[in-house]
Amino acid sequence: xxxxxxxxxxxxxxxxxxxxxxxxxxxxxxxxxxxxxxxxxxxxxxxxxxxxxxxxxxxxxxxxxxxxxxxxxxxxxxxxxxxxxxxxxxx
Amino acid sequence: xxxxxxxxxxxxxxxxxxxxxxxxxxxxxxxxxxxxxxxxxxxxxxxxxxxxxxxxxxxxxxxxxxxxxxxxxxxxxxxxxxxxxxxxxxxxxxxxxxxxxxxxxxxxxxxxxxxxxxxxxxxxxxxxxxxxxxxxxxxxxxxxxxxxxxxxxxxxxxxxxxxxxxxxxxxxxxxxxxxxxxxxxxxxxxxxxxxxxxxxxxxxxxxxxxxxxxxxxxxxxxxxxxxxxxxxxxxxxxxxxxx
Numbered sequence: 001x002x003x004x005x006x007x008x009x010x011x012x013x014x015x016x017x018x019x020x021x022x023x024x025x026x027x028x029x030x031x032x033x034x035x036x037x038x039x040x041x042x043x044x045x046x047x048x049x050x051x052x053x054x055x056x057x058x059x060x061x062x063x064x065x066x067x068x069x070x071x072x073x074x075x076x077x078x079x080x081x082x083x084x085x086x087x088x089x090x091x
Numbered sequence: 092x093x094x095x096x097x098x099x100x101x102x103x104x105x106x107x108x109x110x111x112x113x114x115x116x117x118x119x120x121x122x123x124x125x126x127x128x129x130x131x132x133x134x135x136x137x138x139x140x141x142x143x144x145x146x147x148x149x150x151x152x153x154x155x156x157x158x159x160x161x162x163x164x165x166x167x168x169x170x171x172x173x174x175x176x177x178x179x180x181x182x183x184x185x186x187x188x189x190x191x192x193x194x195x196x197x198x199x200x201x202x203x204x205x206x207x208x209x210x211x212x213x214x215x216x217x218x219x220x221x222x223x224x225x226x227x228x229x230x231x232x233x234x235x236x237x238x239x240x241x242x243x244x245x246x247x248x249x250x251x252x253x254x255x256x257x258x259x260x261x262x263x264x265x266x267x268x269x270x271x272x273x274x275x276x277x278x279x280x281x282x283x284x285x286x287x288x289x290x291x292x293x294x295x296x297x298x299x300x301x302x303x304x305x306x307x308x309x310x311x312x313x314x315x316x317x318x319x320x321x322x323x324x325x326x327x328x329x330x331x332x333x334x
Contacts, residue, residue, distance in 0.1 A: 035270065039265050040258070040262045043258040043261035044262075051257075069254075072251055072254060073254055075247075076251045076258065083255075
């Protein structure tokens, strides 16, 4: 009987610790989350614009592709942000 | 007043060495990378020397580091990512230790340079892409074609997905570099205020400096963790291929 009691006590303590850890992680994250979203968005726009500039240089069509890729890059940035926020919600 | 950006200056130590057009001299940045690697190696060698069932404090620390990373990989990338454990552990510890060593006054933070973090992120990017193609062949390209998209929209979606994929190393490296550089600059600026305001008004920025140091230590850990966990997530995409 006593053993069972101890077992349930240990189980309860362990779940308490886990809960506490999870809460700790959640408390830390907002700053990291904000940083993450910002860079995710900017990085996509940056990469896309870069591709646009180089296609324009190559085909001599300035400013056609930079304009197209800027818009596409913004879309990709939003996709990145949506994805990472989905991931955060899942945690 | 001291320039807050001066701390990021890369200086050569010893003779200037050039191979072809590349300057490969030993710099203070390289010195601190070597120090980081030596400290990590020593930490593991010393802490695992006396293996006892009831661990000493050092042994407990190294076991914690091991378990922390093992758990992180298991949770984000699953059991198939097990073979990449040594890589993730090395990556995590390297970033963590160079961030933490950077917190010591008069030391140099290697991760505050974009070229260092970008090199790390770029190798991860290439590695993950290669792993994906090796495991799935051309099927890895399915990563860029989400299911259930109308054919009319497909060309745009594929371009967007590819850009999103290409932006990974940029966001990964910029995040780490920007956090480290911003934090260290801020510390230096507030430190400068303490001197220039003197005994009368210097107490407030001094308090801020103390608080920021605490925050920076948190950021140093958090950024190492974020870098490692995102690597795990990218690995998960490459190994398990589901979007």
